[in-house]
Amino acid sequence: MSEKVDLLLHTDWIIPVVPENLVLEHHSLAIKDGRIHAILPTVEADQAFQAEQVKQLPGHALMPGLINAHTHASMSLLRGLADDLPLMSWLNDHIWPAEGKWVNEEFVHDGSQLAIAEMLLGGTTCFNDMYFFPDVTGRVADAAGIRAVVGLIALDFPSVWAADGDEYLHKGLLVHDQFRNNPLIHTAFAPHAPYSVADPVLERVRVLADELEIPVHIHLHETNDEIQQSLQQHACRPMTRLQQLGLLSPSLMAIHMTHLEDDEIALFADSGGHIVHCPESNLKLASGFCQVNRLMSAGINVALGTDGAASNNDLNMFSEMHTAALLAKGVAGDASALPAAKALSMATINGARALGLEPETGSLEIGKSADLIAIDLGRLQSQPIYHPISQLVYAAGREQVREVWVAGRQVVSEGSLTTLDPERLLKRAGEWRERIAES
């Protein structure tokens, strides 16, 4: 007797990511009730299962969806508005004024949709966001069928979202409540950075995060200037300050971390915190080189993120994975640093671990949510195929992503979005361009 399942995928290669570096040839994956139900040789699959839907994916690799562990999704509307500028001029003269003028619910709605469309088409099934109106981003993500961790942003300065630290946290708690029972939309506290959030707010974040058992998402040690400023204002480096405030813990996602001393690496490793590496943003803003190889050798879980499209300028996790693997070798001076399989882990399971979602996503394991993608390796640019994982990291492009499922729901089919209307998104992007460019 064969068992009923919802969907049965037959493919040339399954790359479950856990265990690392495993490639299963001519295997099939069965999905039932939105979860990964079985992975088995194709020759056994048709007998074992009676599927509602069967899909042949010859020449494709099936792998977990990519996890973009640091985004400011709505900033996609500012993509390419200002490039090639020193960081402070970029922020003070371009990005902050544009945000101050334009950010509102509508901006976040349209920007999040544009970003989500780009992410889904490129094989990203989960993103970890930090921006104003996280409720809007969460609703848009939920409707589009992408998994998201929306950041409950906190800042010292007023914005269209909140007037002060108290209001940021208050509104954040309301957003948390709103998504409490949503299986796709998760929350994290997102105090912007040590230099933009005062001690009392950071302390309350720690207490609330412990209470609600959600992660804390913060920019940390992004630039040398940030460290010098902290030494002047607080007489200690930013990480020391977070340690004093009790924030170094397995709940912490520290973004960037391009400037670390040896004892800081050891301290952070001991804390069990997670680092999100954003290589393209770090390069583009000339922030510094993250010592990925040393961090991983120290046992730190390192995930991967694109950062916002205003400083990248894409939300392309294939490109980010490629850049991460290459840059780690250059920075370590060792061509064997960050091999392909480890880069793939960074972009998947390490992201899940950082977000506290390891039981749910990040790998193709029985019982996990069916968050997965099929990539067509039968393109000339991926030929010949000696090692599929090498092709995924070093040669494939996001345009080879053909099918995407999140929690078993197909959100990209044959390279097209199923939950969002590209024509409408193009129109909205054009309208925002008109408004913003002419201001």
Next chain:
Amino acid sequence: MSEKVDLLLHTDWIIPVVPENLVLEHHSLAIKDGRIHAILPTVEADQAFQAEQVKQLPGHALMPGLINAHTHASMSLLRGLADDLPLMSWLNDHIWPAEGKWVNEEFVHDGSQLAIAEMLLGGTTCFNDMYFFPDVTGRVADAAGIRAVVGLIALDFPSVWAADGDEYLHKGLLVHDQFRNNPLIHTAFAPHAPYSVADPVLERVRVLADELEIPVHIHLHETNDEIQQSLQQHACRPMTRLQQLGLLSPSLMAIHMTHLEDDEIALFADSGGHIVHCPESNLKLASGFCQVNRLMSAGINVALGTDGAASNNDLNMFSEMHTAALLAKGVAGDASALPAAKALSMATINGARALGLEPETGSLEIGKSADLIAIDLGRLQSQPIYHPISQLVYAAGREQVREVWVAGRQVVSEGSLTTLDPERLLKRAGEWRERIAES
């Protein structure tokens, strides 16, 4: 009276590259006898010209084809065979044995075709190659309709192509003669590197290159080891040796140049030589960081190349341009280093200049060969469009290249090859994979 032309292209943006940073909105380009005949506002174009063929390209940018200034095209058949290994183990234990066993005319034929297909699809219209059987690569390139500079390779050690320095040069001269009157296939001397070619051969290369007025293409200062070895064997750094041999000149294309002292940068700038930067290969092999910003500030012409697919692992000039622009900022510690327009110049006109082909290609200028590409910027990943050049360098992918012409011949149409059969290429790549993987 309107003038007759062969092809008239109407598009949203024309980016001629010369002058740098110019974007012509709603312009048209006319092609006649394989050359760029006119560039003018679209509103005037239909009256001015009567075209054999008219093509509307709404939402597209038209720009010069990309020039990949350093390749080993046939090595595409070894793509991903061995990754994540220290340089010497990669070469000694994997690449050289595979080459020794497999390289022959058939390998070079099939490998070159695969590489050319990938390059054309990705918007590359000219490549500068260094490999065995340059006659085969030249014939394949000519048939496929891509412009190429085939390297007349020279080495100290015997190969299936030639037994010794004399035979390498002799066969090289025959290849040069073979393509002497071919408008698409050019030649350059290609002594592999100072460490693999002895002084007498390098001296003859200099004499012959002067006589034939063709460039010299050589790997130089790729790694620190190369420099240390030269100090031991020749009591001087490799560049000094080339200087003593009279090879530092405007005919020289020095590839990589990741390790340079201040006086070497000044000396090279004075010589008028060209540097080809291969950022992804340099990172992947942990060769060192090329100081692109300093080289360009010193007035050196810096072009861009992917290197072979065994060490990259793609022949993607969009990705290479993106990486070059980002990495230059990181290395310089300056977010304003290598702005988008300069990266675009590196990938086009600077390559033409290095190859001695500036009068023929590398920019959209009247009278130049019609080597050009149309990129669809109307994709979500390129939206919104504040600055088309920024989108090309920082956000676009090669999959957005839709139309490619070389010398007025359309070689990619609506994203498909017109001169090569992808099914046959896939089949051949698969056959080589079987043979090589099982050996």
